[in-house]
């Protein structure tokens with residue numbers, strides 16, 4: 001690889017200093033530098049560098065000097081492309097030229113005088129371009145915990161620790177008061193421009209789960225303003241005058257916009273203008289129009305408060321009331337939410353700083369806690385449907401077609417029979433989600449139970465098609481299918497965790513598993529008499545992932561990614577009902593074998609014990625189906641019937657699609673099958689077919705369409721053939737074992753491949769492994785698509 005100033009060679013491989021990522025070998029480095037993040041950062045770095053070379057720092061200006069004054073003055077040294085001024089103080093500016101020569105000309109001028117001021121002009125300081133430093137972020141997490149630790153350690157119980165977390169982080173009275181005053185101020189300003197409008201706070205500022213410095217979420221309700229505007233319009237038309245009934249002239253801001261026909265973003269732009277011009281101390285105002293719910297973001301300097309204003313968010317105001325109700329009904333909810341929010345923050349599982357991102361949001365995390373409490377035995381919270389039955393007539397409420405009825409006061413809800421302490425409840429939360437079948441369930445807080453995912457598998461497609469035919473705003477559609485499907489309690493077609501990625505979801509469940517294990521230890525439950533960390537302290541310690549990674553180095557996971565499966569396969573899985581996991585696993589195994597055999601040209605053989613006659617193969621698959629259907633605990637253990645995984649897949653490859661249908665009724669014979677060694681493939685490579693693939697691929701597709709790695713089976717097979725033909729053989733054949741295992745039923749479904757070298761005299765196995773980690777899941781996806789297209 002040509003010298004890249006962003007890449008440093010380290011004893012462990014390479015370090016990309018731009019993205020702060022370690023790469024173990026050349027293939028992974030090659031992948032990394034082609035990745036979106038690296039490309040974007042490189043481009044930003046280059047742009048910044050170029051801007052730095054073309055700009056100067058100017059000080060000594062006064063607040064009354066405008067951007068135009070500065071542009072006019074510096075224009076004599078070259079074309080000025082931009083002037084960035086320090087708005088709040090008006091004392092310095094950065095002048096950017098289109099050419100670097102202009103910078104030199106400016107700097108070589110000894111004196112700069114403009115409008116009677118003597119300006120000081122300096123070159124721009126050269127600052128290293130840095131991504132938000134990962135290390136500093138983690139230090140903050142550790143520092144935050146270090147500050148909390150002494151107090152937590154000296155408390156007597158986990159329950160007391162949890163209560164302490166609430167006291168330590170909850171919004172103080174002054175903070176609440178300051179927020180109320182801001183709301184009042186905004187109300188006064190907005191009502192001037194939008195008569196009869198109302199500004200309503202929602203979210204953590206008022207839902208009882210707010211922590212210091214949480215943002216302030218506001219809903220600007222313009223319904224009455226619309227009515228006002230419609231009335232004013234008709235009155236004006238009737239009178240033929242240019243004046244509204246309250247005397248507002250036609251050039252009032254409201255006359256610029258027709259609320260009934262304007263787009264959300266147009267209205268939000270207006271809201272942003274009002275904020276910028278009329279609300280003191282507010283800055284960094286901008287509209288985020290691309291969000292699911294477009295929003296105006298701002299920052300209040302004096303209160304150091306981040307704020308969001310939305311205009312189409314009546315449901316959020318209602319779900320905030322719902323959270324308030326739950327908090328009022330169940331005292332233990334607040335300590336649980338505060339503790340789990342802090343835990344999730346420390347483990348980098350929740351809270352997307354800019355609003356968008358792949359992590360759980362705090363609202364979704366709170367709903368997961370509520371769902372867990374609904375599922376305790378006896379339940380600690382009622383379901384939304386049960387709460388609805390306790391509401392009185394005046395509390396009936398429908399918003400955008402969704403039933404949002406529930407009692408307004410906690411007093412209407414009888415106390416629960418569950419009397420567990422906080423300590424076991426927290427432990428229970430981790431156990432519950434450590435073993436939760438996310439892949440097979442749609443979590444419904446409304447029903448208080450998981451709905452089978454199979455009900456949603458084909459529905460999405462059908463509704464998408466319907467939507468295309470008759471698109472209407474209110475048309476119902478299915479929830480976004482992702483690794484975690486958590487339905488909103490009211491907007492039942494909305495997956496509140498739809499932003500999560502496989503990775504963020506996996507981290508969440510893994511951290512729950514780690515926490516579950518830890519909670520079983522005495523260190524969690526009993527105070528250390530030697531003053532050591534105990535209880536919540538160890539639970540909150542960041543970086544669980546790094547330790548775990550060491551033990552998981554040689555496994556490759558292929559998660560069940562519903563959203564990216566081809567439609568025909570989705571339908572097939574839907575038809576398989578409860579057996580969908582088995583069917584999917586068989587198809588993945590078949591694809592894995594296809595990649596090794598037909599793409600990477602491995603010499604591949606199943607383990608001798610896994611070679612059965614066709615009859616046994618069918619039986620074996622039957623047994624696996626039985627295990628899956630009847631198992632109620634933990635992950636599917638391949639040691640029981642692992643042959644079936646491999647052999648089932650083999651049969652699938654060799655005898656066409658009917659082989660994967662569930663062979664019901666052939667279970668009896670299986671019981672007599674001998675117990676073999678865990679089945680696996682033995683693979684052998686004589687060539688390093690993983691090295692230099694990018695170069696070969698580039699050569700092969702020089703004059704054709706550029707295809708990303710792993711997107712085309714034929715091309716990848718050609719790449720392998722080319723390497724085998726042109727590159728020398730390895731001195732010793734590399735041999736390794738691949739064992740597939742399906743983890744499913746009570747955990748997220750995934751195929752885990754364990755790789756182990758059986759003969760690696762040339763020491764290349766790790767390079768191959770790192771290559772496969774990225775290549776294999778991608779190729780499997782491609783093969784599944786291909787097979788589905790063929791079906």
Ligand code: ATP
Pocket residue numbers: 202203204205207210211214215217316317319320351361362363364488494495496497
């Ligand atoms: P914090 O701001 O402290 O992270 P929050 O509860 O205010 O917590 P926000 O992300 O600011 O979380 O969202 C504000 C409110 O908007 C939530 O309390 C909830 O009422 C609503 N909300 C947030 N995310 C969703 C979502 N994915 N689906 C439906 N409503 C949501």
Ligand code: MG
Pocket residue numbers: 203204205214215216217
């Ligand atoms: Mg908020």
